[in-house]
Amino acid sequence: MSQVQEIWNKVAEFFVDHGIDFLLGLFVLVVGLIIVKVIGVICKKIASKSKTDGAVASFIISLIMAILDIIIIIAALSIMGLNLASILTVVATGGVAIGLALKDSLGNVASGFIIIVNKPFKKGDYIMVGGVEGKINKINLFNTILTTWDNKVVVVPNSVAVNNPLTNCDTASTRRVDLELGFEYGIDIDEARKIIATVLETDERVSIEQPYQIVLTTFKDSSVCLSVRAWTDTDQYWSVKFDLQEKIYNALYSQGITFAYNHITVNTAKENNGIPSEFRVKEFKPSTEDYEIVNEKKKNREKVQKEKANAKNKKKTTKEKLEEIIDSSPSDLDD
Numbered sequence: 001m002s003q004v005q006e007i008w009n010k011v012a013e014f015f016v017d018h019g020i021d022f023l024l025g026l027f028v029l030v031v032g033l034i035i036v037k038v039i040g041v042i043c044k045k046i047a048s049k050s051k052t053d054g055a056v057a058s059f060i061i062s063l064i065m066a067i068l069d070i071i072i073i074i075a076a077l078s079i080m081g082l083n084l085a086s087i088l089t090v091v092a093t094g095g096v097a098i099g100l101a102l103k104d105s106l107g108n109v110a111s112g113f114i115i116i117v118n119k120p121f122k123k124g125d126y127i128m129v130g131g132v133e134g135k136i137n138k139i140n141l142f143n144t145i146l147t148t149w150d151n152k153v154v155v156v157p158n159s160v161a162v163n164n165p166l167t168n169c170d171t172a173s174t175r176r177v178d179l180e181l182g183f184e185y186g187i188d189i190d191e192a193r194k195i196i197a198t199v200l201e202t203d204e205r206v207s208i209e210q211p212y213q214i215v216l217t218t219f220k221d222s223s224v225c226l227s228v229r230a231w232t233d234t235d236q237y238w239s240v241k242f243d244l245q246e247k248i249y250n251a252l253y254s255q256g257i258t259f260a261y262n263h264i265t266v267n268t269a270k271e272n273n274g275i276p277s278e279f280r281v282k283e284f285k286p287s288t289e290d291y292e293i294v295n296e297k298k299k300n301r302e303k304v305q306k307e308k309a310n311a312k313n314k315k316k317t318t319k320e321k322l323e324e325i326i327d328s329s330p331s332d333l334d335d
Contacts (some may be wrong), residue, residue: 002183014117016223021079021081022078022081023078023079023295024079024080024199025077025078025079025081026076026080026082028031028072028076029072029073029076029077032068032072032076036065036068036069036072037065039063039064039065039068040061040065040315043057043061043064044058044061046059047061049293055121055122055136055137055139055144056116056119056123056139057141057203058123058138058139058140059115059116059138059140059141060116061110062140062141063112063141064181066083066141077144086227096202104157104159105142106141108141108143108157108159109141109142109159110156110163111157111159111163111264112139112140112141112142112162113140114158114162115121115144115158115161115162116139119297120161120166121135121136121166121168122136123137123138124136124170125168125169125170125171126168126170126305127146127167127168127169127170128166128167128169128270129156129160129161129165129166129167129254130156130160130164130253131153131165132146133146133148134146134149134152134154135147135148136145137153137159140199141156142157143155143157143158144156144157144158144161149197155164169237170234170235171223172234172244173234174210174231174232174233175208175231175233175234175235176229176231176236176239177228177229177230177231177232177233177240177241177244178216178227178228178229178247179227179228179229179241179244179248180225180226180227180228181225181226181227181228181248181259181332182220182222182224182225182226182259182260183195183224183225183226183258183260184222184223184224184258184259184260185223185224185260186259187224187257189216189224189226190206191255191257192226192252192257193214193226193318195248195251195252195255195257196214196248196251196252197212197214199244199247199248199251200214200228200230200244200250202211203240203243203244204233205233205236205239205240205249206230206232206240206244207230207232207233209229209231210231212228212229212230212231213227213228213229213230214228214229215227215229220260222260222261222262223259223260223261224260228248230244262316284287
């Protein structure tokens, strides 16, 4: 109970000695943060009217507001009478631990600076990075905001945008539309090519300066593939791609040319219970010559077996005679 009373007395003593300073510091903190927010709004309006890229402007504004927030907090703590030297000493002592804890966050900030310097993309560009894709909305201090075609918001850490392969689809003024069309085997390729060429030439959005291509690319199990490659303005890429697919399909279908689909053709035979002739087992009938050959081989085999048996018996008889001579007594030998 005495410790609680002691802590309470110290708190009361602090407010008696520094109560006005504390309230003044709190006032500076609240008003200062509000002013920083207002400054951020003003900067965004100025950036929107200038020629500065919106993504770059959003990153710079986020950085400025973060610095101003830190300055306001330090100023408020100083006015409250807190010992900033002690606070900074504690922060410096724990700097390593703080650095390790904020490693990823600090890496995102550094990556943000790299994005601003290298400018791999700008606001409104359609990019693909880290397995996601969408249009650049803005670049913040720690992340980049993308908007997908179905109006989803994707937050990508700045380090992901820097450390992974990035595809910017809007860097060039033109973009190629690639269509892969599969037809059944046996169609007239030249006729299909003429129909597709007519569709491309009648679409004003298809570039004339960069010639289109209609080439046979691959042979698949159930189809022969034609690749259609046409150039158009980058901002019209998706509308041109979707329209060309529909127009080409309708044009080919009207001329009786259909697209292929995966299928298996099975051929069956009607005679002999549906078994093809090449797979049927033929009936075997041995001839007289076959019987003679078999009998001759049988006689030869019996003859060889008999000769082997005689040779074995002859060896046995010789061995028995030797054993009799050895076993005979000396008296028998003298007689």
